[in-house]
Amino acid sequence: MSVLDVCCGTGTYAAAVPGPYLGLDLNERFVRFARRRYSNLPRKQFVVGDATAMPLPRQSFDTAIFIDALHHFPVEINRAIFHQLAAIVRAEILIVDVSPHVRNPAKRLALAIDRGDFIRPVAQQVAIVESELRIVRRSVFDQGLYTQTVYVCRAP
Numbered sequence: 001m002s003v004l005d006v007c008c009g010t011g012t013y014a015a016a017v018p019g020p021y022l023g024l025d026l027n028e029r030f031v032r033f034a035r036r037r038y039s040n041l042p043r044k045q046f047v048v049g050d051a052t053a054m055p056l057p058r059q060s061f062d063t064a065i066f067i068d069a070l071h072h073f074p075v076e077i078n079r080a081i082f083h084q085l086a087a088i089v090r091a092e093i094l095i096v097d098v099s100p101h102v103r104n105p106a107k108r109l110a111l112a113i114d115r116g117d118f119i120r121p122v123a124q125q126v127a128i129v130e131s132e133l134r135i136v137r138r139s140v141f142d143q144g145l146y147t148q149t150v151y152v153c154r155a156p
């Protein structure tokens with residue numbers, strides 16, 4: 001399965017992908033770091049690019065992942081990214097984002113210091129995702145101090 005990692009940062013999830021992987025991020029330093037980090041794994045590729053204008057052919061990836069980026073963007077940017085993914089991806093698009101519905105004080109602190117300006121209730125996350133994609137499954141899991149929702153989506 002080929003995987004496109006949109007807004008990949010330093011490529012944290014590349015090692016979890018057994019097959020071909022392309023990480024795309026706007027930050028050149030992150031991409032340089034990721035290339036060095038995975039220089040021994042030729043099937044892990046990284047490019048500098050703007051997720052709102054990805055020059056990738058239609059249906060060119062099996063899967064895309066978009067992890068912890070939704071809450072860094074306003075609605076229109078997220079929609080622009082999802083609109084493109086609907087064309088680029090053949091199968092499933094996995095979107096993961098933080099849930100603000102937490103009571104645990106340590107989790108609340110982690111959210112308070114998060115650098116994302118758009119932490120949204122799950123209902124708003126769903127509305128944004130569903131404006132461009134079809135959610136086929138949704139689940140919640142804990143990752144460190146974050147409670148995360150994963151949306152498994154397909155093109156509409």
Ligand SMILES: C[S@@+](CC[C@H](N)C(=O)[O-])C[C@H]1O[C@@H](n2cnc3c(N)ncnc32)[C@H](O)[C@@H]1O
Pocket residue numbers: 006007008009010011012013024025026027030049050051052066067068069072
């Ligand atoms: C919070 S980080 C998430 C990184 C990664 N997905 C992870 O979970 O480790 C958000 C990333 O989005 C990237 N980014 C911001 N605007 C972007 C854009 N227009 N196109 C591509 N990447 C962008 C930033 O450089 C940053 O690496």
